Amino acid sequence: MTGDHHRTDSLPTATATATATATGPRPAGPASHSDGIEVRRVEEADVADWIRALSTGFLRSPVVSGDEVAERTPHYLASRTLGAFDRGRCVATFRSFGQELTVVGGATVPADAISNVTVTATHRRRGLLTRMMTRDLAAAKERGDVVATLVAAEYPIYGRYGFGPATWSTEWTIDVPRAGLDRRRPVPDGGGRIDLVDGDDVRALGPGLHERLRRVQPGAIDRPERWWQVNTGAVRLEHSPWTEPFHAVYRAADGTVEGLAAYVCDDTWTDAKQPQNTATVRNLIAVSPAAERALWLHVCSTDWVTKVKSGWRAPDDLLPLLLPDPRAAVITTHADWLWVRILDVVRALEARTYAGSGTLVLEVADESGWAHGRWRLEASPAGASCTPTTRSADLTLHVRELAPLWLGDESAVRLAALGRVREERAGAAEVADALLRTSRRPWCPDLF
CATH class of the missing domain: 3.40.630.30 (Gcn5-related N-acetyltransferase (GNAT))
Incomplete structure (x- = not known):
């Protein structure tokens, strides 16, 4: 489970998305590290300090036993564990690992599962989570993960990184x-x-x-x-x-x-x-x-x-x-449960099945560039194709709104009423619902 305190951003304006095309990733540039805080991979010698920072972030006892360090060290070193270190002391934690996520129709896609996210109270609002998240998601995109996933301890944090609540419990x-x-x-x-x-x-x-x-x-x-x-x-x-x-x-x-x-x-x-x-x-x-x-x-x-x-x-x-x-x-x-961040629009939309037939052009805004572009989805019960296009968009939305639509839990009509999806063609939201919504809601039984 993840936690911290951040705000979400609103739906991009028409000006911000009018020029969106499938031009490929535009990862954010490196942040300034003039504060002297180092974000790096956690080594074996760091594990005890990292666990202390994790416990502190979740308001648990900061006392770490030798048995706990011995138990967790192999598990953490085998995953992608990051820490932020200020003068040698861990002040923020982040971990990710490989996961498979089931999509509509029963296929699975590779996911970057994110957990154990904390920032110590003395070091909030310094961009540490952004630095760790940007590094991790860039690596996930490079590996070929289709999505990233997490279970959020707090709601307002992860929309700014492109995540949306895709299942509820x-x-x-x-x-x-x-x-x-x-x-x-x-x-x-x-x-x-x-x-x-x-x-x-x-x-x-x-x-x-x-x-x-x-x-x-x-x-x-x-x-x-x-x-x-x-x-x-x-x-x-x-x-x-x-x-x-x-x-x-x-x-x-x-x-x-x-x-x-x-x-x-x-x-x-x-x-x-x-x-x-x-x-x-x-x-x-x-x-x-x-x-x-x-x-x-x-x-x-x-x-x-x-x-x-x-x-x-x-x-x-x-x-x-x-x-x-x-x-x-x-x-x-x-409450919301599994949050999903789409990294590869084409593979995500082609992996799932569709009960009906139709065509939909989606203009997706993504500041990172990983999902940014205009995409033409042609779907039927026999399969689907998703390709970059210059055709006029039917719907404009941020990448964080795409995940709950993709997994079948959310209604484009409802998101349009909330101002989170914009219809560029009358009736497009109803077409999206007919294509994307499922008869039973998605569900993730597990916490990670």
């Missing part, structure tokens, strides 16, 4: 007694079954299941082996105490694993000796509606559990309507 809290479930009925009540398993089983079954999910879920990202180790307790993090969850697996009638849930329960009782336990879902993935329904009903039907916290779910999740009384599921959080 919602968390529900379920009042189980009110939900109207018949908790006497077996779960599941069809041909499948649910088994409680341990971490070894999850590490064996989970990766294959997740691969099936992310091939059909726009917005999903890959989960490396370390993810499964950390989230099953095989690797214990010094800075994050481990509580072993319950792991529930749903198997279809033929024995195929179609769903997996991990959840923890507290130990709460009333003075009248009545259990009022809360089950908190850490992770729930399913590749069939039957598995999704069975796993939610399993958690909600567990004896002593009177409240269920869903964890971060897709905003159009099936969960509320799975309950006889959907009002028992109250939204406790609804």
Whole structure:
């Protein structure tokens, strides 16, 4: 997760974008470093100081143990970890690593995943984030990454770097007694079954299941082996105490694993000796509606559990309507989640699928030059092509608005009403919606 404090910019004016053509990247020039602060790659000797700066930026204890340094050093040195150093002391942190992002239709594109972004309070407003971000995105473009991704701790920061919120997440809290479930009925009540398993089983079954999910879920990202180790307790993090969850697996009638849930329960009782336990879902993935329904009903039907916290779910999740009384599921959080910055317009628009047919000319403003230009998209269910063009634009927009349209979550008509997209041809926003929007919203199940 990333954080800092910056403002976003408004939609470029017609004058600023009228001359936009696909002339290729125009990376920003190097910033002045007369302040003596050095931005560079983090070496092994820097890791302890870098972790201290990271913890300070996120308002956690700045004390760093030797075990934490030993645990994190190989992980950080294997990724693209940057730091800003003032007279030898780390005052800003930044890390990126390779990722795969699923687009509409199930294809994946290479992404530059950004995390661990902080600037120490004593060094804000000195352009340190801009220096680190510019360096990282330029390298990502050079590598051939199609997009960059991040999960923003604060909303107003990353629009100025071309990122836009491309997926959202919602968390529900379920009042189980009110939900109207018949908790006497077996779960599941069809041909499948649910088994409680341990971490070894999850590490064996989970990766294959997740691969099936992310091939059909726009917005999903890959989960490396370390993810499964950390989230099953095989690797214990010094800075994050481990509580072993319950792991529930749903198997279809033929024995195929179609769903997996991990959840923890507290130990709460009333003075009248009545259990009022809360089950908190850490992770729930399913590749069939039957598995999704069975796993939610399993958690909600567990004896002593009177409240269920869903964890971060897709905003159009099936969960509320799975309950006889959907009002028992109250939204406790609804917020932006995965932010995407498009670096290669052609590869991004050609990678996804389209349910309908049409042509759209987009004029994209990007101060960095990486996505700047006028692009002609010709799309149909059979495929798509995107090419530079000098034809008149149908829509004018900033690159930060392109990502949520590209991943299918946002409406061009709504963005036009907000002044973030400008129609250059009447009805173009409706054409864009018909081409780009999806029947189900994209969702990223993971934080990174």
